[in-house]
Amino acid sequence: MHHRTISRPPHIWTVSLLLGLGLLIFALAALASPVQASPSIQEDKPSNDFCLACHQEEGIDKTLGSESLPVTINPTEFGMSVHGEEGIACVDCHTDISDYPHPDVKVKNTRDFTLTFLETCKECHEEQYTNVHNSVHQRAFDEGNKNAAVCMDCHNPHTQTRLTGKTSGQLTPSARLHIPTTCAQCHTEIYDTYKTSVHGNALTQENNTDVPTCIDCHGVHNIQDPTTITFRNSTPFLCAKCHTDAAIMDKYGISTNVVNSYVSDFHGATVKLFEEQFPGQPTNKPVCTDCHGVHDIAKVNNPEAGIAMQENLLIKCQRCHPDATANFPAAWMSHYEPSPEHYPIVYYVNLFYKIFIPTVLGGMIFFVLTDIYRRIVNRAKGTKHA
Numbered sequence: 001m002h003h004r005t006i007s008r009p010p011h012i013w014t015v016s017l018l019l020g021l022g023l024l025i026f027a028l029a030a031l032a033s034p035v036q037a038s039p040s041i042q043e044d045k046p047s048n049d050f051c052l053a054c055h056q057e058e059g060i061d062k063t064l065g066s067e068s069l070p071v072t073i074n075p076t077e078f079g080m081s082v083h084g085e086e087g088i089a090c091v092d093c094h095t096d097i098s099d100y101p102h103p104d105v106k107v108k109n110t111r112d113f114t115l116t117f118l119e120t121c122k123e124c125h126e127e128q129y130t131n132v133h134n135s136v137h138q139r140a141f142d143e144g145n146k147n148a149a150v151c152m153d154c155h156n157p158h159t160q161t162r163l164t165g166k167t168s169g170q171l172t173p174s175a176r177l178h179i180p181t182t183c184a185q186c187h188t189e190i191y192d193t194y195k196t197s198v199h200g201n202a203l204t205q206e207n208n209t210d211v212p213t214c215i216d217c218h219g220v221h222n223i224q225d226p227t228t229i230t231f232r233n234s235t236p237f238l239c240a241k242c243h244t245d246a247a248i249m250d251k252y253g254i255s256t257n258v259v260n261s262y263v264s265d266f267h268g269a270t271v272k273l274f275e276e277q278f279p280g281q282p283t284n285k286p287v288c289t290d291c292h293g294v295h296d297i298a299k300v301n302n303p304e305a306g307i308a309m310q311e312n313l314l315i316k317c318q319r320c321h322p323d324a325t326a327n328f329p330a331a332w333m334s335h336y337e338p339s340p341e342h343y344p345i346v347y348y349v350n351l352f353y354k355i356f357i358p359t360v361l362g363g364m365i366f367f368v369l370t371d372i373y374r375r376i377v378n379r380a381k382g383t384k385h386a
């Protein structure tokens with residue numbers, strides 16, 4: 001610039017110099033504080049309002065390969081979400097976005113897009129992150145199944161509301177009611193079966209939260225393989241959690257003695273003994289689910305599937321006792337405490353012994369005692385006379 005202006009008249013030279021200086025200062029100022037210069041970003045981190053100004057618009061999409069990803073975010077829903085309520089900013093999770101246009105997205109489908117957020121939750125939810133990383137879902141994922149559940153499959157970060165009470169820390173009843181549908185996204189068949197079971201029917205049709213949802217039996221973030229021996233041997237404890245609790249069971253008139261009577265039954269006794277002697281070894285005796293089913297547990301008096309019906313029960317016995325015929329189950333007392341209605345013979349024989357033995361024994365003791373007494377008295381009389 002100086003070379004070009006050197007031959008010009010002095011006043012033009014001065015004006016040019018001043019103008020150049022001015023431009024230089026302006027350029028330097030702009031370079032020194034680019035944030036201040038951008039009209040769209042006023043603070044050190046972009047506000048939610050800044051993002052939502054564009055993202056609340058309905059019907060906007062991002063094209064990913066041949067798929068299209070809707071990018072509308074409902075500000076009201078976000079405001080009511082747990083993250084909105086807690087004042088978490090868009091950019092706390094979208095750490096790579098600060099302005100528009102956004103950085104290039106390299107993935108070519110919506111699943112791969114979701115998977116770019118695998119580490120997003122770790123910073124604030126380390127415990128859940130660690131548990132998920134020890135789960136059957138993570139194992140399936142590591143083996144190449146990209147459809148195994150990740151955080152975002154079960155939690156929409158923009159609309160997720162509280163699952164646990166802020167002070168209680170306990171799962172809320174409404175969150176509980178929604179769990180099976182969360183799992184149903186992928187485990188459709190199991191959900192359809194569960195829905196018809198005595199447990200699932202009560203939950204989905206009657207909003208009853210006393211019954212188990214998927215996570216009462218499987219856990220949540222640390223779900224383990226339920227087909228292992230350890231899991232199988234632990235099923236009686238799983239069911240016992242509720243089925244020995246009178247506060248729950250009395251409402252339904254269901255016996256809380258089912259676990260005790262199972263353990264005192266020869267099958268249960270052998271499972272228990274076996275588990276104590278050989279923990280973790282497979283047992284060939286039935287556990288609760290062998291007779292009752294798993295996701296399809298029915299009321300025992302349900303005419304189609306209930307196992308109080310001998311023909312339904314026989315099918316279960318035949319899996320291990322292939323030669324069992326129609327009256328085979330009748331030889332076995334199941335959970336029943338013998339009573340005048342159930343197994344009257346056993347009941348009366350027990351009763352007979354309960355009365356007979358004390359009576360006979362008591363009579364004998366009485367006889368012996370009175371005999372001793374008489375002998376002592378007689379001896380005393382004898383010594384007096386002597």
Ligand code: HEC
Nearest residue numbers: 046050051054061062071090091094097098099100102105
């Ligand atoms: C000027 C309007 C505008 C602003 C401001 C804006 N976005 Fe976007 N954003 C879009 C549009 C349009 C798309 C969809 C396609 C595209 O990128 O052109 C998009 C796409 C996205 C996507 C999808 C994937 C991607 O990375 O492209 C995310 C995530 C996103 N925006 C987050 C944000 C966040 C967070 C903010 C605030 C820091 C923000 N946006 C601010 C218009 C905007």
Ligand code: HEC
Nearest residue numbers: 048051055070071073083088089090093113114117152157
């Ligand atoms: C708690 C973390 C978190 C917060 C806060 C958050 N996002 Fe997201 N956002 C994500 C994750 C994770 C995804 C990927 C979701 C997926 O693919 O299932 C995502 C995806 C998106 C997308 C792509 C479309 C979609 O729904 O998948 C847009 C657009 C977006 N976010 C905008 C925003 C805006 C705007 C805000 C603030 C109002 C915001 N996000 C707040 C975590 C967050």
Ligand code: HEC
Nearest residue numbers: 082086088092093120121124151152155157160162163164
């Ligand atoms: C910047 C921190 C931050 C990030 C990142 C974040 N969260 Fe959160 N999240 C919170 C806070 C704070 C709460 C409220 C926790 C509380 O009060 O117990 C919360 C609550 C939740 C809850 C409800 C918890 C409850 O007890 O009801 C879920 C579910 C959740 N986040 C999932 C996610 C997922 C999934 C991601 C990743 C996509 C994510 N969060 C990323 C901060 C974050």
Ligand code: HEC
Nearest residue numbers: 121125128129132149150151154155163164171179220221
């Ligand atoms: C297979 C579905 C599933 C996946 C995957 C999943 N969650 Fe959850 N999450 C749930 C359910 C269901 C609950 C409610 C159960 C409860 O609170 O006892 C929950 C509860 C939570 C809570 C509330 C506190 C707690 O631990 O109960 C937070 C926070 C959370 N999840 C974050 C995450 C994060 C972060 C990830 C990923 C690392 C993740 N979740 C993966 C289903 C899932």
Ligand code: HEC
Nearest residue numbers: 136140145147148149153182183185186214218223225226
């Ligand atoms: C996004 C899809 C998805 C969601 C949502 C999901 N799962 Fe899964 N789950 C999978 C995949 C994929 C596998 C591994 C494939 C397989 O082995 O069957 C799996 C495996 C499992 C297994 C082990 C199966 C076995 O044979 O070892 C259990 C148990 C399980 N999931 C329970 C749950 C529960 C409970 C929920 C809800 C809290 C849930 N899943 C939500 C996709 C999902």
Ligand code: HEC
Nearest residue numbers: 180183184187190191194212213214217226227235289294
């Ligand atoms: C009352 C306890 C209980 C409930 C409730 C329950 N499960 Fe299970 N689940 C089990 C047991 C026990 C097994 C192991 C069965 C076996 O050994 O074949 C199992 C097996 C599984 C398996 C792997 C084996 C298979 O059949 O594919 C998956 C996946 C699964 N459950 C998902 C779910 C989902 C999803 C729900 C909710 C809709 C659910 N479970 C509800 C107890 C339960």
Ligand code: HEC
Nearest residue numbers: 236239254255258259262287288291300307308334335336
């Ligand atoms: C060998 C098969 C078998 C095994 C193992 C078994 N049950 Fe049963 N169960 C039955 C039969 C048959 C009935 C119906 C007749 C009866 O009440 O004895 C029944 C009835 C029940 C009832 C209904 C009781 C009522 O008051 O209406 C419950 C609850 C129950 N069982 C739970 C369990 C639990 C929990 C376990 C494991 C600790 C278990 N069962 C193990 C066969 C079995």
Ligand code: HEC
Nearest residue numbers: 198202210211212216238239242252288292298299300301
């Ligand atoms: C979270 C608590 C809970 C767990 C865990 C649980 N149950 Fe139940 N179960 C219930 C409740 C509550 C009912 C009564 C539902 C109704 O009648 O509406 C019930 C009903 C039943 C019935 C029907 C009894 C009848 O009326 O004929 C059977 C059988 C049964 N459960 C077996 C099992 C078995 C086997 C397991 C373990 C694999 C198990 N339950 C685990 C809460 C539980």
Ligand code: HEC
Nearest residue numbers: 270284285286287290313316317319320321328329331332
């Ligand atoms: C999971 C397999 C399994 C199922 C299901 C099963 N049993 Fe058994 N049962 C056994 C085994 C193993 C023994 C041997 C026990 C021992 O010797 O300690 C046995 C023993 C018996 C015995 C003692 C007499 C004998 O044959 O040794 C009777 C009676 C019996 N079972 C009845 C039943 C009835 C009734 C059912 C159906 C309600 C049933 N069992 C279901 C595995 C099973």
